[in-house]
Amino acid sequence: MSISLDIDHRATNAAADGTPVMGLPARKPLIGLTQHDLLQALSETAIPEKQLRMRASQLWNWLYVRGASEFADMTSISKELRSDLAHMFDISRLEIVTEQISSDGTRKWLLRLPADDLGRRHEIETVYIPEEDRGTLCISSQVGCTLTCTFCHTGTQTLVRNLTAGEIAGQILVARDRLGEWPHLIEDAENAPASGRFITNVVLMGMGEPLYNFDNVRDAVDVISHGEGLSVSKRRITLSTSGVVPEIVRAGDEIGTMLAISLHGTTDQIRNELVPLNKKYPISQLLDACRNYPGLSNARRITFEYVMIKGVNDTAEDARRLVQLLKGIPAKVNLIPFNPWPGTDYECSDWEQIEVFARIVLKAGYASPVRTPRGRDILAACGQLKSASQRLKKSERDALKAAAN
Ligand code: SAH
Numbered sequence: 001m002s003i004s005l006d007i008d009h010r011a012t013n014a015a016a017d018g019t020p021v022m023g024l025p026a027r028k029p030l031i032g033l034t035q036h037d038l039l040q041a042l043s044e045t046a047i048p049e050k051q052l053r054m055r056a057s058q059l060w061n062w063l064y065v066r067g068a069s070e071f072a073d074m075t076s077i078s079k080e081l082r083s084d085l086a087h088m089f090d091i092s093r094l095e096i097v098t099e100q101i102s103s104d105g106t107r108k109w110l111l112r113l114p115a116d117d118l119g120r121r122h123e124i125e126t127v128y129i130p131e132e133d134r135g136t137l138c139i140s141s142q143v144g145c146t147l148t149c150t151f152c153h154t155g156t157q158t159l160v161r162n163l164t165a166g167e168i169a170g171q172i173l174v175a176r177d178r179l180g181e182w183p184h185l186i187e188d189a190e191n192a193p194a195s196g197r198f199i200t201n202v203v204l205m206g207m208g209e210p211l212y213n214f215d216n217v218r219d220a221v222d223v224i225s226h227g228e229g230l231s232v233s234k235r236r237i238t239l240s241t242s243g244v245v246p247e248i249v250r251a252g253d254e255i256g257t258m259l260a261i262s263l264h265g266t267t268d269q270i271r272n273e274l275v276p277l278n279k280k281y282p283i284s285q286l287l288d289a290c291r292n293y294p295g296l297s298n299a300r301r302i303t304f305e306y307v308m309i310k311g312v313n314d315t316a317e318d319a320r321r322l323v324q325l326l327k328g329i330p331a332k333v334n335l336i337p338f339n340p341w342p343g344t345d346y347e348c349s350d351w352e353q354i355e356v357f358a359r360i361v362l363k364a365g366y367a368s369p370v371r372t373p374r375g376r377d378i379l380a381a382c383g384q385l386k387s388a389s390q391r392l393k394k395s396e397r398d399a400l401k402a403a404a405n
């Protein structure tokens with residue numbers, strides 16, 4: 001059988017190292033396509049119509065259950081079809097630039113993305129945090145972030161673009177490769193958990209604001225949570241937002257993951273300073289959107305993240321105001337000791353102060369665990385992610401910000 005080439009100019013047109021190659025037909029990326037879109041992509045090939053569903057499910061299984069990163073490995077598919085598919089489609093992994101392993105077992109990967117339309121290859125970071133009862137993968141949704149929260153290292157990165165659904169879901173594939181979490185690797189993996197799963201939870205808490213990249217995040221979550229593939233249930237995926245109010249309820253309906261809100265301040269004055277997006281969507285609007293988040297119950301609560309910054313938002317009065325604000329919302333509070341990064345003026349609250357704060361929140365009936373900083377020695381903790389990408393000219397930055405907003 002032969003398959004005609006489908007040249008799609010939005011698709012990658014790159015050598016194995018991701019460098020664009022002029023004159024070569026583009027290979028369309030398959031990773032990150034929902035099952036519906038994968039079927040659509042295959043229908044543009046010469047695969048007979050009555051075989052399409054079977055081929056799509058074969059491919060899905062190779063990509064997301066067995067972890068194939070080359071068509072040549074797909075031995076249940078004829079050699080000829082494999083070769084045709086390889087000419088049309090790209091299933092390569094994101095390139096690992098560095099892998100750092102912390103003394104506490106946390107791992108951080110710097111990943112290089114395929115070239116964009118201008119031939120630039122951006123970098124993002126992904127972090128794996130092993131704990132006794134779970135393993136959490138913290139993934140990025142954008143290169144940098146258009147928002148400028150004053151305590152966040154990512155917010156100082158000026159170079160921004162949305163990740164594709166494939167680049168978002170692709171972070172899990174890389175992590176599974178490196179952790180050895182595919183069926184043919186897991187038996188040999190050192191310290192393999194009894195459940196056979198290293199990655200039990202996924203959090204969209206890496207670089208970027210996921211709700212400013214809504215469609216790609218939605219499609220990536222679809223792929224990550226699909227029961228016949230990577231199979232991370234939506235109840236174990238948490239989307240963290242700085243408070244993009246108009247998209248919050250829609251996210252509940254269309255993405256359906258657990259929700260975390262980066263609150264960090266209990267008055268508009270303080271929150272305006274820490275999370276400037278608050279000037280657009282103040283606390284009262286944000287909490288109204290939370291109240292309307294679909295499917296909330298005591299078993300399905302919103303997490304409110306609160307970074308503890310010395311002398312800024314950490315008094316007992318702040319804690320009491322926080323409890324008042326959350327009234328009526330099924331909520332838990334996650335207190336995050338501020339993680340310093342080179343160049344910041346903020347400091348982490350004193351431990352005694354964090355304890356005073358936590359006790360007030362706990363006494364009011366909210367679980368309020370203090371998040372243990374992980375991977376500090378490799379700058380992998382919350383808000384410390386920032387790839388060393390080149391800087392854009394101001395005019396380019398403004399154009400990208402306008403597009404992302
Ligand atoms: N943009 C989204 C998700 C990425 S940030 C958001 O803001 O929610 C993930 C979490 O890390 C957020 O709660 C963010 O406020 C927190 N964070 C950012 N910088 C931090 C820092 N330096 N120390 C501790 N937490 C930080």
Ligand code: SF4
Nearest residue numbers: 145149152155208242
């Ligand atoms: Fe962006 Fe979140 Fe950092 Fe704010 S805290 S700058 S929204 S990544």
